[in-house]
Amino acid sequence: MDCDRGLPGVPVKENDGANDDRLMREAVVEACRARDRDEVPVGAVVVLDGVVVGRGCNQPVHGVDPTAHAEIVALRAAARTVGNYRLTGAAIYVTVEPCLMCAGAIVHARIGRLVSGAHEPKTGAVRSTMHVLDDPSLNHRVEVVGGVLERECRELIRVFFAQRRPGAKTAIG
Numbered sequence: 001m002d003c004d005r006g007l008p009g010v011p012v013k014e015n016d017g018a019n020d021d022r023l024m025r026e027a028v029v030e031a032c033r034a035r036d037r038d039e040v041p042v043g044a045v046v047v048l049d050g051v052v053v054g055r056g057c058n059q060p061v062h063g064v065d066p067t068a069h070a071e072i073v074a075l076r077a078a079a080r081t082v083g084n085y086r087l088t089g090a091a092i093y094v095t096v097e098p099c100l101m102c103a104g105a106i107v108h109a110r111i112g113r114l115v116s117g118a119h120e121p122k123t124g125a126v127r128s129t130m131h132v133l134d135d136p137s138l139n140h141r142v143e144v145v146g147g148v149l150e151r152e153c154r155e156l157i158r159v160f161f162a163q164r165r166p167g168a169k170t171a172i173g
């Protein structure tokens, strides 16, 4: 697992498989950061015009903050970088399918494209338990791409829980 890289500000083209992989690796770097702090390893980056403008790792325990999911942390960082709470045209890369709260935040931020890694059968609100972003009552549409670096993203979660709860079955993997 390559957890040592981190290339904020490196321009890359979006909307192509190779670049989706490359940007997801940036989210994996954040997930490793969470893991190294004993938080559930989920990471996210927000990309605007080919540039990473916000990064975040899951940190509810250390942050004493139930909303401190990777996506929320990355969206807040991106909004500060851009100086706008709307991130119109931006993409978010997240290692695990977003929960309901994060899917809602993605809509509030007007993110145009969501690229996710592992499916989350228990709390994933985009494809697994709900299809919340497809709800016709929303006035904003998000393009959704799932399963990017799926195995790598899922493995981070699986190993994390296997080390903490030997013998226990995890929701992911």
Ligand SMILES: [Zn+2]
Residues within 6 Å of the ligand: 069, 070, 071, 098, 099, 100, 101, 102, 103
């Ligand atoms: Zn979430």
